[in-house]
Amino acid sequence: MTKKHRNGEIWEFEREMSGGAEGGGVGDVILGIDGGTTSTICVCVPFLPPQSLQFPDPISLLARVEAGCSNHNSVGETAARETLEQVMAEALSKSCSNRSAVRAVCLSLSGVNHPTDQQRILNWLRDIFPSHVKLYVRNDAVAALASGTMGRLRGCVLIAGTGTIAYGFTDDGREARAAGAGPILGDWGSGYGISAQALTAVMRAHDGRGPQTKLTNSILHTLGLSSADELIGWTYADPTWARIAALVPVVVSCAEAGDEVANNIVQHSVKELALSVTAVVQRLRLCGSDGKASFPLVMVGGVLEGNKGWGIAQEVVNCISKDYPGVVPIWPKVEPAIGAALLAWNFLKDSHKE
Amino acid sequence: MTKKHRNGEIWEFEREMSGGAEGGGVGDVILGIDGGTTSTICVCVPFLPPQSLQFPDPISLLARVEAGCSNHNSVGETAARETLEQVMAEALSKSCSNRSAVRAVCLSLSGVNHPTDQQRILNWLRDIFPSHVKLYVRNDAVAALASGTMGRLRGCVLIAGTGTIAYGFTDDGREARAAGAGPILGDWGSGYGISAQALTAVMRAHDGRGPQTKLTNSILHTLGLSSADELIGWTYADPTWARIAALVPVVVSCAEAGDEVANNIVQHSVKELALSVTAVVQRLRLCGSDGKASFPLVMVGGVLEGNKGWGIAQEVVNCISKDYPGVVPIWPKVEPAIGAALLAWNFLKDSHKE
Numbered sequence: 001m002t003k004k005h006r007n008g009e010i011w012e013f014e015r016e017m018s019g020g021a022e023g024g025g026v027g028d029v030i031l032g033i034d035g036g037t038t039s040t041i042c043v044c045v046p047f048l049p050p051q052s053l054q055f056p057d058p059i060s061l062l063a064r065v066e067a068g069c070s071n072h073n074s075v076g077e078t079a080a081r082e083t084l085e086q087v088m089a090e091a092l093s094k095s096c097s098n099r100s101a102v103r104a105v106c107l108s109l110s111g112v113n114h115p116t117d118q119q120r121i122l123n124w125l126r127d128i129f130p131s132h133v134k135l136y137v138r139n140d141a142v143a144a145l146a147s148g149t150m151g152r153l154r155g156c157v158l159i160a161g162t163g164t165i166a167y168g169f170t171d172d173g174r175e176a177r178a179a180g181a182g183p184i185l186g187d188w189g190s191g192y193g194i195s196a197q198a199l200t201a202v203m204r205a206h207d208g209r210g211p212q213t214k215l216t217n218s219i220l221h222t223l224g225l226s227s228a229d230e231l232i233g234w235t236y237a238d239p240t241w242a243r244i245a246a247l248v249p250v251v252v253s254c255a256e257a258g259d260e261v262a263n264n265i266v267q268h269s270v271k272e273l274a275l276s277v278t279a280v281v282q283r284l285r286l287c288g289s290d291g292k293a294s295f296p297l298v299m300v301g302g303v304l305e306g307n308k309g310w311g312i313a314q315e316v317v318n319c320i321s322k323d324y325p326g327v328v329p330i331w332p333k334v335e336p337a338i339g340a341a342l343l344a345w346n347f348l349k350d351s352h353k354e
Numbered sequence: 355m356t357k358k359h360r361n362g363e364i365w366e367f368e369r370e371m372s373g374g375a376e377g378g379g380v381g382d383v384i385l386g387i388d389g390g391t392t393s394t395i396c397v398c399v400p401f402l403p404p405q406s407l408q409f410p411d412p413i414s415l416l417a418r419v420e421a422g423c424s425n426h427n428s429v430g431e432t433a434a435r436e437t438l439e440q441v442m443a444e445a446l447s448k449s450c451s452n453r454s455a456v457r458a459v460c461l462s463l464s465g466v467n468h469p470t471d472q473q474r475i476l477n478w479l480r481d482i483f484p485s486h487v488k489l490y491v492r493n494d495a496v497a498a499l500a501s502g503t504m505g506r507l508r509g510c511v512l513i514a515g516t517g518t519i520a521y522g523f524t525d526d527g528r529e530a531r532a533a534g535a536g537p538i539l540g541d542w543g544s545g546y547g548i549s550a551q552a553l554t555a556v557m558r559a560h561d562g563r564g565p566q567t568k569l570t571n572s573i574l575h576t577l578g579l580s581s582a583d584e585l586i587g588w589t590y591a592d593p594t595w596a597r598i599a600a601l602v603p604v605v606v607s608c609a610e611a612g613d614e615v616a617n618n619i620v621q622h623s624v625k626e627l628a629l630s631v632t633a634v635v636q637r638l639r640l641c642g643s644d645g646k647a648s649f650p651l652v653m654v655g656g657v658l659e660g661n662k663g664w665g666i667a668q669e670v671v672n673c674i675s676k677d678y679p680g681v682v683p684i685w686p687k688v689e690p691a692i693g694a695a696l697l698a699w700n701f702l703k704d705s706h707k708e
Contacts, residue, residue, distance in 0.1 A: 178561040181586050184593055186554030200540030207532040208633035232535050239538055279562035 010085055013093040028103045029062060029095060030348075031088055032341025034143045035070035035080070035109040041337040042067075042087035044095040047103045048345065050352040054150060055345065059338060063094035071111040081124060088128075104134040106344035108143030108336065134348055141167035141177075142343065143336035148298030151342025156280050158273060158316070161301035162245040164190035166276035168284045178279040179272075183241060189272030191245030191303050197265045198251045199235060199244070202228050205261070213261035214254045222250050248303060252312070269303070270312060274319035277327075287324045294326035300336070364439055367447040382457045383416060383449060384702075385442055386695025388497045389424035389434075389463040395691040396421075396441035398449040401457045402699065404706040408504060409699065413692060417448035425465040435478060438463075442482075458488040460698035462497030462690065488702055495521035495531070496697065497690035502652030505696025509650035510634050512627060512670070514657035516599040518544035520630035522638045532633040533626075537595060543626030545599030545657050551619045552605045553589060553598070556582050559615075567615035568608045576604050602657060606666070623657070624666060628673035631681075641678045648680035654690070 028047035033040065044063040048055060065087045072080040084107065092098055105125065112118055121137045129135065145157035145167065156168040164187050165180030183192050202219055204210030206228035216228060223234055235244070254262035277297060281287055286295040297320070304313040317329045332339070382401035387394065398417040402409060419441045426434040438461065446452055459479065466472055475491045483489065499511035499521065510522040518541050519534030537546050556573055558564030560582035570582060577588055589598070608616035631651060635641050640649040651674070658667040671683045686693070 176561075178563055179557075181554075181557045182590060184550055184553070184589050184598070185557045185586065186550075196538055197540075199538070200535075203533075203535045203539045207530075207630075208637050209532055209629050232539065235538050236536060244538070275563050276561075283562050 014098040031105045034336040037071045040067045040070040042091040043337045044091040050349045063091045065090040073111040104344035106136040106340040108340040110140040143340040144300045146343040147332040147339030148330040151346040155296035157298040159301045160303035162242045168280035176283040178276040189269045192241045195247040214259040270315045368452040385459040388690035391425040394421045394424040396445040397691045398445040404703045417445045419444040427465040458698035460490040460694040462694040464494040497694040498654045500697040501686040501693030502684040505700040511652040515655035522634035530637040532630040546595045549601040568613040624669045
């Protein structure tokens with residue numbers, strides 16, 4: 001099925017192109033893919049010779065293609081592969097390039113957690129590209145880190161959106177993660193965690209188990225409900241994690257308005273997020289033997305976005321720096337797909353050195 | 355549909371009986387029904403004249419019939435009614451009685467939370483029984499309370515199984531509840547709450563966010579898993595609340611073996627359960643104006659069962675009695691369906707007094 005597609009429609013443009021006016025296209029390229037549960041993004045960037053010290057800033061994009069989910073756990077192996085092959089072909093076609101111009105591909109995919117996942121996808125990828133193309137398959141946290149470190153795989157990335165996970169990497173190839181086990185298993189620092197605690201606080205204020213809070217009016221008003229009792233029906237009618245996590249801005253604005261209950265929830269989230277990072281830093285000794293060495297901490301996801309002025313990210317950093325003064329926070333200027341492309345280029349450079 | 359059933363199969367036995375050797379049966383009776391999400395139980399007990407001070411102990415049962423779920427939220431209105439009608443008919447048939455011998459019926463049903471639910475079920479029930487039969491429809495917590503107070507509707511009942519709820523009633527008809535909003539909305543004292551916190555503690559010990567705990571080996575061994583990473587798959591493969599709550603005995607035994615993490619979880623549950631009760635007691639002033647009046651606290655559900663020797667129930671009582679020394683804990687000797695029958699008898703007595 002996939003083979004038929006490959007030799008058929010998907011890569012059709014290559015034959016047309018080789019006979020067309022454009023000739024050999026734009027020179028060698030690199031593909032970076034960020035494949036997540038919500039969307040899949042593929043970028044095509046020009047290849048720079050390994051002698052170059054670093055990519056120009058801003059990076060020139062030849063093409064950027066977006067598609068739906070490519071998490072094999074969510075949509076199955078076949079659909080995930082088709083989406084990935086489609087975005088890569090489209091990105092090359094838009095760049096007036098083709099597979100033989102590709103020097104390296106980095107697929108950074110959510111749901112890829114074990115070496116067996118990695119190998120399966122590598123085998124499939126090997127079948128698509130000519131043998132000289134360097135191929136890399138990693139977890140999606142890797143692209144998020146690389147988007148902040150310009151492709152260097154060292155340091156820690158903290159992702160906090162609907163869910164949360166901290167992932168760390170060392171120069172000598174060691175990795176560690178903390179949290180990321182979902183809401184039942186206690187990711188309290190996540191957007192879902194913040195919102196679920198806020199909903200709980202409303203129920204507790206309502207039945208006398210907890211103090212009154214501005215969260216009650218704010219959340220009921222946001223959801224168009226008239227009493228706290230109705231929250232039970234609202235919650236269980238569709239307990240999708242992202243639907244509940246969407247209440248984070250309400251919680252943050254109550255905290256900013258001086259509500260103590262909301263503030264405690266936000267502070268608890270800050271501590272939990274900081275703890276995920278320090279657990280990873282500790283295990284990998286990212287802070288050096290004296291605990292003071294500097295290391296990059298890349299911050300990604302809605303809860304940590306600096307431009308919203310929530311201050312959660314800055315408080316997480318303050319909390320971490322009490323134990324590890326060498327922490328260097330980074331809010332990436334480029335998206336994870338570009339991080340994946342930078343990573344591919346760095347891998348390629350390293351392989352030339354060897 | 356229901357009407358056809360009623361005049362047809364379900365009540366068929368009555369016609370056979372009136373022509374049979376038994377004649378008028380056993381005299382007047384009362385039906386008590388405890389309708390829950392897991393099962394529905396109907397008991398038929400002999401009616402005592404309203405002059406009697408109290409039911410004999412032990413209560414003589416004419417019949418006891420068990421069936422499946424009768425929570426209309428779970429199985430729908432039609433199926434719930436069919437189950438309820440079926441158990442009442444069977445209980446009367448087994449008692450060699452019939453509908454005209456019934457003096458009162460008390461349906462205590464989970465999922466009945468609003469007066470509109472109550473009225474809808476009363477209307478339907480009115481259609482089944484002759485007009486002289488007294489009918490009562492209440493929430494299932496009511497039968498649980500009555501099972502401990504021998505039918506008197508005053509005091510507080512604390513239910514803690516997979517979920518948890520505290521429900522209080524005063525002599526003058528006021529009611530209040532606390533908790534009971536399910537796991538997303540923070541019922542941390544419940545069996546589910548205890549287990550989810552234990553699973554979280556295992557994940558935290560595993561990734562360095564929390565201290566090591568005996569819970570890791572005990573839970574992995576119980577579930578037949580070989581590493582904490584596998585817990586994620588196990589949890590989300592089927593996050594049914596009862597499946598997770600089934601780990602409570604493991605947590606309790608780790609706490610008893612001196613594990614601090616497990617002990618903290620159990621202590622947290624104790625505080626949460628006590629808080630549900632004190633919130634209800636406070637709102638209803640069950641403790642009198644001086645806070646020292648005595649009130650019954652009926653303890654129901656797996657987490658509070660005294661015979662397991664877990665001591666959770668006793669610790670909850672100790673915790674409550676610090677604020678309300680008049681608390682009188684009761685572990686019911688009869689099941690909630692009998693509580694419902696006792697309640698019906700008490701209502702009947704009270705209506706005679708008026």
